[in-house]
Amino acid sequence: MPRLHKRHDRSDIFIHWFNAACWLLLLLTGVGLIQNPAIDPFGSGYPEALRNLVGGGGNLLAVHEGIGLAWIAGFVLYLLVNFKGARFFLAEVFAVSPGRDMAWMLKKMVLMTLGPKALKLLGMDPSLPDQGYYNMGQKAFAQASVVGGIVIAATGVVMYLSDRTLGAEASGWISWAVTLHFIAVGLVFAGLLVHVYMAAISPEERPGFKSMFTGSVPDGYAKHHHRLWWNKISAGEE
Amino acid sequence: MAKQQLAMLIDAAKCIDCKACVLACKVANEVPDGQWRNWIKPADAAPAPGPAPRAKARFQPGACMHCEKPTCVEACPTGATYKDPATGEVVIDETLCIGCGNCIPACPYDARFRNELTRKADKCNYCPERRAAGLAPACVDTCPTKARVFGDINDPGSDAGALYLRNQARLTRVAAKTDTRPNMYYLGDPGPGDWGREAVVPASMVAMKRSAPVIKALVGLSGLGVLAMLGRQLFAGDSGEGDHKEDSDA
Numbered sequence: 097m098p099r100l101h102k103r104h105d106r107s108d109i110f111i112h113w114f115n116a117a118c119w120l121l122l123l124l125t126g127v128g129l130i131q132n133p134a135i136d137p138f139g140s141g142y143p144e145a146l147r148n149l150v151g152g153g154g155n156l157l158a159v160h161e162g163i164g165l166a167w168i169a170g171f172v173l174y175l176l177v178n179f180k181g182a183r184f185f186l187a188e189v190f191a192v193s194p195g196r197d198m199a200w201m202l203k204k205m206v207l208m209t210l211g212p213k214a215l216k217l218l219g220m221d222p223s224l225p226d227q228g229y230y231n232m233g234q235k236a237f238a239q240a241s242v243v244g245g246i247v248i249a250a251t252g253v254v255m256y257l258s259d260r261t262l263g264a265e266a267s268g269w270i271s272w273a274v275t276l277h278f279i280a281v282g283l284v285f286a287g288l289l290v291h292v293y294m295a296a297i298s299p300e301e302r303p304g305f306k307s308m309f310t311g312s313v314p315d316g317y318a319k320h321h322h323r324l325w326w327n328k329i330s331a332g333e334e
Numbered sequence: 335m336a337k338q339q340l341a342m343l344i345d346a347a348k349c350i351d352c353k354a355c356v357l358a359c360k361v362a363n364e365v366p367d368g369q370w371r372n373w374i375k376p377a378d379a380a381p382a383p384g385p386a387p388r389a390k391a392r393f394q395p396g397a398c399m400h401c402e403k404p405t406c407v408e409a410c411p412t413g414a415t416y417k418d419p420a421t422g423e424v425v426i427d428e429t430l431c432i433g434c435g436n437c438i439p440a441c442p443y444d445a446r447f448r449n450e451l452t453r454k455a456d457k458c459n460y461c462p463e464r465r466a467a468g469l470a471p472a473c474v475d476t477c478p479t480k481a482r483v484f485g486d487i488n489d490p491g492s493d494a495g496a497l498y499l500r501n502q503a504r505l506t507r508v509a510a511k512t513d514t515r516p517n518m519y520y521l522g523d524p525g526p527g528d529w530g531r532e533a534v535v536p537a538s539m540v541a542m543k544r545s546a547p548v549i550k551a552l553v554g555l556s557g558l559g560v561l562a563m564l565g566r567q568l569f570a571g572d573s574g575e576g577d578h579k580e581d582s583d584a
Contacts, residue, residue: 129430131413134543143413153414154429209562211570258432264448267435271538274411274434278542282549286556293560298567 099315101329103307107178108185111170112308118167119288125160126281129153135278164252171249188229189238196225197232204233208298226323233294237287244284251277339422339517340400340460341487342474343497343505347522348481349393351376355473355482359397362461362472366450371458372397372473377525392525395481396508397458397473398445399516400424405533409440411542415455421486422517423460431455439534442510460484487517497521 104112128146130136131153136143147153175182203224206214212222230238251273254262258270295305303317318326351374359365359372373396379389400417404424407415414430415437417423431454438446438455449456461471469475474482485494498505498519505519510530520527 129412132408132411132543134408135411135546152429153412153427157412157430157432205559209559209566211566255432255434258434259453262433262453264433264435264450264453267433267438267448268536268538270432270434271436271536274436275538275542275545278411279545279549282545282553286549286552289553289556289560293563298563 100312101315101318101326102312104311105178105181106311107174108181109308109311111174114170115167118163118170121163122160122167123281123285125156125163128156129160130278161256164249165256168249168253171245185238186242189235189242191228192232192235197227197235200225200227201232201236204231227321228324229322231321233290237291240284240287244280247276247280248284251280337422337488338420338486339488340485341422341494341498341517341519342397342399342460343483343487343494343519343521344395344524345481345483345521346392346394346524348479349374349395350479351391351393352478354476354478355395358472358476359458359461362464363459365456369447369450369456371445371456375525375529390523392523394508394520394524394527395473396443396445396518398424398441399443399508399514399518400458400460401517402515403513405440405442405512405514405535406437406446409436409533409535409539411436411539424457425459426455426457428452428454436536436539439536442512442514442530442533443508443516444531487519 128143131143147156150156215222254273295301303313307313356372365371375394377392381391382389400423404417407417412430414427418425433448433453435448446455446457471484474484483494483497485492487495487498489495490499506527507516508530509528512533
């Protein structure tokens with residue numbers, strides 16, 4: 097049996113897939129809530145069709161708010177259950193080693209789209225700098241998700257409270273909350289497309305994808321993709 | 335048949351500034367204390383006795399003008415405020431409105447406010463509950479001099495339509511710095527009619543509109559990147575593995 101290294105707790109796996117499910121539903125319902133010709137992301141009849149499906153814009157808003165509150169509650173629950181895991185995650189994703197990580201990021205982008213020959217043509221060594229627990233691509237998306245997620249949740253709560261407790265003097269805040277909610281979701285979504293491809297479709301990361309169900313990765317994968325982490329755990333085992 | 339356009343025609347010469355319309359509206363629509371859906375503007379100079387030239391009594395009843403080109407609708411991110419294509423009314427969907435307030439400065443006539451109790455945008459809605467019961471809007475019904483005529487101006491068979499057709503040449507509207515083509519028409523002299531200000535779309539909404547194409551471009555770029563990677567995965571055959579080192583494999 098190949099040697100395995102534990103990467104994710106059960107609570108980590110839960111919050112990942114819970115977050116993914118919420119994001120999918122919140123995106124689908126949220127896009128349907130934007131209906132202004134200047135903004136409508138697809139410039140289509142989607143908002144109209146979705147509103148008809150659920151019996152009006154008010155119902156769609158209620159569904160979106162309900163899922164959004166459940167999403168926030170899920171994260172609060174996760175923090176209560178595994179605060180240590182969350183702190184480890186945050187420390188890892190925000191620890192950037194500029195030279196090493198930028199070089200990795202730029203080379204990886206060329207490798208994934210144009211291939212190693214393109215790097216060689218530019219006179220660059222196509223091998224990638226060693227990466228730690230997360231590679232720079234994962235870190236960049238995690239950073240965007242964390243910062244974006246906090247902005248999305250906070251602005252979401254402001255909008256939720258708008259017609260429940262907030263007065264007219266707060267409407268400047270509420271209006272900015274609408275705008276920031278939209279921008280933050282848009283930016284994280286742009287990263288999400290790459291995240292889904294890299295994790296679920298690209299064959300290279302297949303063991304990483306599987307670990308989001310099983311919790312652990314094979315030794316070879318850890319050594320090949322996360323050398324600095326592998327060095328650390330290997331040294332610890334000796 | 336032409337599309338409906340519900341509108342209010344007001345004979346300003348008949349208005350006696352009794353404010354019954356303001357009160358009736360407030361009662362019929364349960365508008366909170368200190369807030370009003372409609373108004374009567376007096377002329378700049380108060381009426382005075384004595385020989386001519388003297389200041390005449392001129393009064394200008396007003397409210398949401400259910401504009402042809404409503405700037406409030408352009409300021410709403412969700413379509414909670416929209417122009418009903420069937421009736422030409424500017425409607426607020428209270429179930430969808432969260433009271434973000436974008437539409438309030440966007441109305442050059444200050445016809446909108448944030449209702450203190452519902453915490454949502456509020457304004458004249460031509461009393462839909464009364465109309466459903468076969469009654470005229472409260473302000474129209476209550477007016478003792480019958481200065482107000484309400485109805486579909488595109489239907490020549492209706493009172494409003496007939497009055498509109500007969501007087502088209504001399505009907506006036508309030509002018510605003512932003513032309514919204516209001517559907518509130520005045521017969522007689524309603525006093526100063528150029529007080530409408532510029533429609534102000536809040537900076538946050540402007541930012542949302544301006545960021546939309548940038549966000550679309552970023553998502554598109556990201557999507558193209560994914561397609562490029564997928565294309566390489568499917569057609570280039572090799573993922574580059576073996577050709578380069580992913581990590582320092584000794």
